[in-house]
Amino acid sequence: MQHRLALEAVLRFSQISMDRKQNPGTQESGTSSPGLKAASRDSLAAPERQAPGSSMESPSLSSKGSDGSASKSLCSSASSSSENVENFESKASQESSKPSPDQPPLLEGETVKGQGYDVTYLCPYSGPTRGTLSVTNYKLYFCSIDREPPLILDVPLGICSRVEKIGGSTSKGENSYGIDILCKDFRNLRFAHKQENHSRRPIFEKIQQFAFPITNKMPLFAFEFKGSYDTEEGWRIYDPQTEYRRQGVPNDGWRITHVNGNYEVADSYPSLLVVPKAQPDDELKHVAEFRTRGRFPVLSWIHPESQATITRSSQPMVGVAGKRNKDDEHYIQMIMEANAQSHKLYIMDARPSVNAVANKARGGGYENEDSYHNAELVFLDIHNIHVMRESSRKLKEECFPAIDEAHWLSKIESTHWLEHIKVILAGAVRIADKVESNKTSVLVHCSDGWDRTAQLTSLAMLMLDPYYRTIRGFEVLIEKEWVSFGHKFRQRVGHGEDKHSDDNRSPVFLQLVDCVWQMTQQFPNAFEFNEHFLITILDHLYSCLFGTFLYNCQMHAEKEKVKERTQSLWSFVNCQLEEFTNPLYAAYVHAHVLFPVASLRRIHLWTGYYCRWNPRMRPQEPIHLRNRELLVLKAQLQRRVQELQKELANKHARTNLQPSPPRMSSPVNV
Amino acid sequence: MAKRFMSYLNNYEVEMKEKGKATFKSYISDIIGDEEEERNEEDSESAEPSPSSVAPESEEVEKSASAFFENLMHPSLLPGEQVICQAENTLRFAPYSDRKQGISGNLFVTNFKVTFVTADKSSYAYKETKQRQRNKLIEDNDIPLTCIDTIYQVLSGGKKRALAYGQTVSSTSKYLEIHCKDFRIHVFGFKFVAKDQNKRATNSIVHHSCPTRDDLLFAYEFGLNGKFKENSQRNQFYEQQGWAKELKRLNGEGRWRVADVNLKYHLSTSLPEYFVVPMQLTNADLQKAAGQYIEKHLPTWCYTYKNGASLVRMSQLLPESDFKACEEKMLSAIKQSSGGTVDVEVMDLTQLCPSLMEIRASGQRLMSLCMTDSTKEFYSFDSSWLSRLDSTQWLQHVATCLKVAANATDIILNKTQSVALKEETGYDLSCVISCLVQILLDPEYRTQKGFASLVQREWVVMGHPFQRRSRLVQGADSEQCPLFLMFLDCVWQLLQQFPSRLAMTETYLTSLWDTQQLGVTDTFLFDSAWHRQRFFREGGKLPEVSLPSAWDWHLQFSEEDILLFNNPLYSLFNSYDLENVIASAKGSLKRAGKSASTISYARSLTEFHGDCEGRKDLFKRPNSDVLLPVSTTAARLQLWSQCYLRWCVPAQILGGGRPAGYLQQCLLVEEVICLDHKLKILQEQKKQRERGRDQFPRPQSGLVFSLEAQSQLNSCHLTSSFPFPAEVTAQTQHKLISGPLSLYLHDSLVEYEFANSED
Incomplete structure (x- = not known):
């Protein structure tokens, strides 16, 4: 049993190499015979990768069983399955060890909901391939039967943005009748069905149903998922009190307030907030009244030495009439005064000034410098969610499936994606620079203060504070600035909803991760995490497997008991940290502020993410693997040196009575 | 002692500051510079009595300090180098300072370089920081005349014009902008320079940056005075045994032979005296055939792979030649020498690769794109950077070269078919492609020594006209072409794609490009082997004329700086005996994989969902020594920043x-x-x-x-x-x-x- 599953896993991995081989247009063909390479891969990889299918102790069983009763914990299922080994082996010899295309590996709580046989997957790189398409309550699983090794697709349904039928029963031509799936992760999938066997309708309906559970009044898969990770609970990574204590708060200038304890002042804010010490809670409510959705200015980060701060809020409700609010003005003054080093405050409005003005018509607007003494207002020119959505749509067109070789750079420029990334980074650099170099506090806001504001504060904090550049620190940063401060993940991503044209959707969080990736490229040894970590976060932003990114705000998540009922993405990450560690990380070199260069000379397209489905984009010799080898070698040598030292010390102790030989001085201090 | 000296300098600095602008102004006024210097020195000496200083030592400090400043205001010269003229009170502007921040000093034009010396402490402090990659032959801010690409004169009205070679300037310059082949811009302010010096300096730079004959190049003077011994270990390929050795290494003996038909360059002045041809061709055959080829670049051997397939390069046949008879004879001889079973694949580089003109235009666009001197200019086209970079076509040309080289490699490797690279002249793109093919095929050429000998053989000895392509002397514009840079860029792309398979770093490649612009090495100065010999013979009647080789890095860099050429990933995985450790590390990885059968589907989701990173490829090496496949997709090529x-x-x-x-x-x-x-x-x-x-x-x-x-x-x-x-x-x-x-x-x-x- 286990063997077969292992084999399946191996074959699944080989898909990548198959893609590369079978793409006739690429350079990659023709170095060595594909069969040879695949075989060597098998023999090498097989012993390393035992487990991957082990959660399904008996595929046929769990595919029939509709509830979670069939699945046990991941570890126990691995051992119990050994009983079936004999049984399997006889079966395997009959089947000549082929993986079973109609038995997808399953997570706990995952069940097969529908299957289509004789479906063709139209791979844009390696051409059409026939096989079985399975739909579970979590994913789409396609396994080809006409290729060796088979091509396997394993796609969480959460990634689907839109599912469409193509062609009708009268459509002519090969592969013109089937299902088209537009994905949120920069790819589309197309399956062709045979008109005559009527397999399309049931499959389409199942995909429709489980890709959009909210629309269909069903729970997201995160609530069905029964798996667990043997690690520190991911939900406990972020504790606001601990994090503020780390920053040195409360202190002389700032205090913790529970004024929003019941989410009455600002329902999209967390319950625990930090405000200037001199500000009484009662008056906070007056300030909140003057800010869109009550999101009054609160502390995000405080400089450990200068006490200069980054605070965040939503826009003031100035309106066309140019309303003023004494409480708000007084409150801003207090934020400035909490920093003794400077008699100035920067208000960084993330928007282009035109947009800020336009917001006045809707009751919003921006601070008038005349009313706010010693405050300087700066517009950072970051465009709104709609512009960004359009840009990412264009980017997807350029990146998938094929790229325009002749005009690639110009095409990328025409999407303006990198230009937006640059403007965001430049804004964050300005904030970090004011805080670090001028020791001046900065208040950041946009309109609502949950999109661009979150991008800016979290990036500036990443530049200023090395803690956030660790894996744990980054998790805290995301939990704090994004999840707890009410970035509307549900709407921006559109979890489980069949509303692909919903104009609340926007790649705001993707942009943040892109900006972080740009920073990791500019400072290759300043971050503890690697590219794989960032891609994993993005994958599970959409997958709906974990509860981390499911809701719009903390209040909502608490109401749904997310922490009790779902797993945290950070549990998944933290139980296998070595997979996400940057081997070049050197904390001591970068224990200071990073100022990335916000110029297109240094900002590159993240092809490892946007073009990752294209096998031609994969590096021949990935440098991160080479670097990781160095780290593994070092660890291995360290271990052996320590063992030997211990051994020698013991030996030495035993023969202690004899005069000891001259002690060798060692060249290294381990 | 050093400490005292530093404190002395600091005092001097403070002194200068206290005097404020007065000193600075008087210094850059029209009073003759030398006197002024002395006065400055006197001033600083009088300021010396530092409370902590003890008498005898202070004298010593004083002495060394005054020696220091004396030296400081004169350029350091190489043997054979002479000052041609100087411009006192020149301002050197810091890059991107928008010409607001300058240092005053003297600009000297020598027969080797344009150099700027100043008494300003900040430039001294800058030296103290011991930046890396400091060249022993030139200071950081010196400009070798051969490195100058274009000189722009800015008149007092603000009008800016490029000065053509041979032009005599009659107007005084306000600024002089010197654009260099190493992508750097130097800006000098001539506002305070006396009128006659102003014009003279401008004209000297224009004239000497591009002399009319090569024996007017500084290299000639340098060679007369220097005693550079060629390292006998290094294979130069000027001699017969050099070729024989390489032929032996590649098991080509018996099929190929070293021909001496071009002895004393009787046959061709563009080919070396010795080269390798198919065994069956006699000298008479060669003599007969050579006349049919443009520049007499008849097919010559480059490389033989393990499987017997070879790489050959040649020029096109002359239009009037008996096309068929000649080419067929040559190709069949090559076929015989490569085993005699498969026909030779002729790759016409004139068709497949960009033309010299295209590369030249592309290089110019790249230079103007990358070279900016004001922050405003830098940001003004930042948002159109990508499309501008796209329209330089540079990366596209790099991709094409890599593609052609990969194809040729594939033919040799997988079809066991010999490849003949054919090009109009036989000494331009053939150099690029033949080198790339050999780097892809043979790990030897990925070592520093092997790479050097490859470039020596395929570029220098086989007659790439370096002098014309980098326009070291006056000549037609159309001859100029940054072909060697394009080649280095191709190698750099390979370095990005195969980070542990080449022994050198990008610093090595960049330094190599700079070395070419330095204009004093034997390696990159001539158009051909014949040209080189003529330079030494006719120019120097004296036997001791010699020039250093570019491959002798000690000429330019310190021991420590040369270490920066070494690629750590390459050295670890290729030079150390870590088999044992790697095996046990592999084992422990496997064990970790096994014991954790908990590495379940649920854990490795990301890999299943499409990301292929992970433990599985660790310590896995390709079975083949060949660097293939090479990725040439636009999305993977990068700018060599x-x-x-x-x-x-x-x-x-x-x-x-x-x-x-x-x-x-x-x-x-x-x-x-x-x-x-x-x-x-x-x-x-x-x-x-x-x-x-x-x-x-x-x-x-x-x-x-x-x-x-x-x-x-x-x-x-x-x-x-x-x-x-x-x-x-x-x-x-x-x-x-x-x-x-x-x-x-x-x-x-x-x-x-x-x-x-x-x-």
């Missing part, structure tokens, strides 16, 4: 960039080597207690952190331009809070002692 953007101050990443990763790799490798060494000692101790350390001298990694003296690392700041000196403007200076390089050693396993170089 170290070479093209290193002087571009606003694009510099302070404390980061590729060098940060490089240094961390160096450190990791150093740690691995240390640990391995320690392990060996311990194992020995375990066996027999007496022996140990002495028996195992610690292996030299040849990396930057293996140095005993780490003091260098402490004064060197890291930027993305590292190891090239980064000029940091005042605006960005406050952001340069990164620590010294020695920080890398902090907490590391590498033993180091902070060597105090003071006194």
Whole structure:
């Protein structure tokens, strides 16, 4: 049993190499015979990768069983399955060890909901391939039967943005009748069905149903998922009190307030907030009244030495009439005064000034410098969610499936994606620079203060504070600035909803991760995490497997008991940290502020993410693997040196009575 | 002593500051410079009595200080170098300072360089920082005349014009902008320069930057005075045995032979005296055939792969030649020499590759794109950077060259078919492609020594006209072409794609490009072997004329700087015997994989969902020595920023960039080597207690952190331009809070002692 599953896993991995081989247009063909390479891969990889299918102790069983009763914990299922080994082996010899295309590996709580046989997957790189398409309550699983090794697709349904039928029963031509799936992760999938066997309708309906559970009044898969990770609970990574204590708060200038304890002042804010010490809670409510959705200015980060701060809020409700609010003005003054080093405050409005003005018509607007003494207002020119959505749509067109070789750079420029990334980074650099170099506090806001504001504060904090550049620190940063401060993940991503044209959707969080990736490229040894970590976060932003990114705000998540009922993405990450560690990380070199260069000379397209489905984009010799080898070698040598030292010390102790030989001085201090 | 000297300087600096503008002004006024200098010195000397100084020592300090300043106001000259003229009170503007921030000093034009000397302390302090990659032949801010690309004169009205070679300028310049082939811009202010000096300096630079004949180049004077012995170890390929040796190494003996038909260059002045041809062709055959080929570049051997398939290069046949008879005879001879079964694949590079004109235009666009001198200009087209870069076509041309080379390699490797590279002249793109093919095929050419001998053979000896292509003397514009740069860029792309398979670093490649622009090496100065010999014979009647080889890096760089050419990933995985450790590391990975059968589907989701990273490829190496496949997709090619953007101050990443990763790799490798060494000692101790350390001298990694003296690392700041000196403007200076390089050693396993170089 286990063997077969292992084999399946191996074959699944080989898909990548198959893609590369079978793409006739690429350079990659023709170095060595594909069969040879695949075989060597098998023999090498097989012993390393035992487990991957082990959660399904008996595929046929769990595919029939509709509830979670069939699945046990991941570890126990691995051992119990050994009983079936004999049984399997006889079966395997009959089947000549082929993986079973109609038995997808399953997570706990995952069940097969529908299957289509004789479906063709139209791979844009390696051409059409026939096989079985399975739909579970979590994913789409396609396994080809006409290729060796088979091509396997394993796609969480959460990634689907839109599912469409193509062609009708009268459509002519090969592969013109089937299902088209537009994905949120920069790819589309197309399956062709045979008109005559009527397999399309049931499959389409199942995909429709489980890709959009909210629309269909069903729970997201995160609530069905029964798996667990043997690690520190991911939900406990972020504790606001601990994090503020780390920053040195409360202190002389700032205090913790529970004024929003019941989410009455600002329902999209967390319950625990930090405000200037001199500000009484009662008056906070007056300030909140003057800010869109009550999101009054609160502390995000405080400089450990200068006490200069980054605070965040939503826009003031100035309106066309140019309303003023004494409480708000007084409150801003207090934020400035909490920093003794400077008699100035920067208000960084993330928007282009035109947009800020336009917001006045809707009751919003921006601070008038005349009313706010010693405050300087700066517009950072970051465009709104709609512009960004359009840009990412264009980017997807350029990146998938094929790229325009002749005009690639110009095409990328025409999407303006990198230009937006640059403007965001430049804004964050300005904030970090004011805080670090001028020791001046900065208040950041946009309109609502949950999109661009979150991008800016979290990036500036990443530049200023090395803690956030660790894996744990980054998790805290995301939990704090994004999840707890009410970035509307549900709407921006559109979890489980069949509303692909919903104009609340926007790649705001993707942009943040892109900006972080740009920073990791500019400072290759300043971050503890690697590219794989960032891609994993993005994958599970959409997958709906974990509860981390499911809701719009903390209040909502608490109401749904997310922490009790779902797993945290950070549990998944933290139980296998070595997979996400940057081997070049050197904390001591970068224990200071990073100022990335916000110029297109240094900002590159993240092809490892946007073009990752294209096998031609994969590096021949990935440098991160080479670097990781160095780290593994070092660890291995360290271990052996320590063992030997211990051994020698013991030996030495035993023969202690004899005069000891001259002690060798060692060249290294381990 | 050094400390005292520094304090002396500081006093001097304070003194200068106290006097404020008065001193500065008088200094740049029209009074004759030398007197002024003396006065300055007197001033500073009178300011000397520092309370802490003791009499006898202070005298000594004074003496050395005054010697220092005297030296400072004169350029240091190489043997044979002479000052042609000088412009006093010139201002040298800091890059990207928008001509607001300048240092006053004297500009000298010599027969080798344009150099600027100043008494300003900031430039002195800059030297003190001991930047890396400091050239022994030129100072950081010197401009070798051969490196000058274009000179722009800005008149007092603000009008800017390029000065043509041979032009005589009659107007005075307000600014002089010198654009260099190494992508750098130097700006000098001539506002305070006396009128006659102003014109003379401008004209001297124009005239001497591009002489009419090659024996007017500084290299000639340099060669007369220098005694450079050729390293006999290095294969130069000017002699018969050089070719014979290479032929033997590649098992080509018996099928190919070294022909001496061109002895004394009787046959062709563009081919070397010796070259390799198919065995069956006699000298008479060659003589007959040569006349049919353009520039007489008849098919010559480049390389034979293990399977017998060979690479050959040649020029096109003359239009009037008996096409068929000649080419067929040649090709069949090549076929015979490669085993005689498969026909030779002729690749017409004139068709397949961009033309020289296209590459030249592309190179010019690339230069103008990457070279900016004002922050405003830098940001004004930042948002259109990508489309501008696209329209230079540079990366597309690089991709084409790589593609053609990969195809040729594939034919040799997988079809066992010999390839003949055919090109109009036979000495331009053939050099690029034949080198690339050999680098892809043979690991020998990926070592530094092998790479050098490859370039020596395929470019220098086979007659790539370096002098014309980099226009060292006056000639047709159309002859100029940055072909060698394009080749280096191709190699750089390979380095990105195969990070552990080439022994050199990008710093090596960039330094090689700079060396070509230096104009004093035997290697990159001539159009052909014949041309080289003529230069030495006709120019120098004296037998001792000799020029240094570019491959002798010690001519330019210190021992430590040369270490920066070494690729840590290559040296670890290719030079050390770590088999044992790697095997056990592999084993432990497997064990980890097994014991954790908990690495379940639920854990490895990301890999299943499409990401292929992970443990599975660790320590896996391709079976083949060949570097294939090469990726040539536009999305994978990158701009070689170290070479093209290193002087571009606003694009510099302070404390980061590729060098940060490089240094961390160096450190990791150093740690691995240390640990391995320690392990060996311990194992020995375990066996027999007496022996140990002495028996195992610690292996030299040849990396930057293996140095005993780490003091260098402490004064060197890291930027993305590292190891090239980064000029940091005042605006960005406050952001340069990164620590010294020695920080890398902090907490590391590498033993180091902070060597105090003071006194």
